Amino acid sequence: xxxxxxxxxxxxxxxxxxxxxxxxxxxxxxxxxxxxxxxxxxxxxxxxxxxxxxxxxxxxxxxxxxxxxxxxxxxxxxxxxxxxxxxxx
Numbered sequence: 001x002x003x004x005x006x007x008x009x010x011x012x013x014x015x016x017x018x019x020x021x022x023x024x025x026x027x028x029x030x031x032x033x034x035x036x037x038x039x040x041x042x043x044x045x046x047x048x049x050x051x052x053x054x055x056x057x058x059x060x061x062x063x064x065x066x067x068x069x070x071x072x073x074x075x076x077x078x079x080x081x082x083x084x085x086x087x088x089x
Contacts, residue, residue: 001021
């Protein structure tokens, strides 16, 4: 498991702290390049993330679930501030 703490949004007033949990190294590297990396001081004072992304791309979702038409799924829960990515490998 690979864990990255990063920021979303370049505007400091609207930045979101995000924790990305990935099952594979190259998924973690992809997300590492997509988000804003904190410097050493920001990382030391990062605290608790405001949003969590679970990236398990190699695991397909069950396409036989009602209304599911593929093995790819990106699910967002704004109430829990979580995102799950499945089957996008």
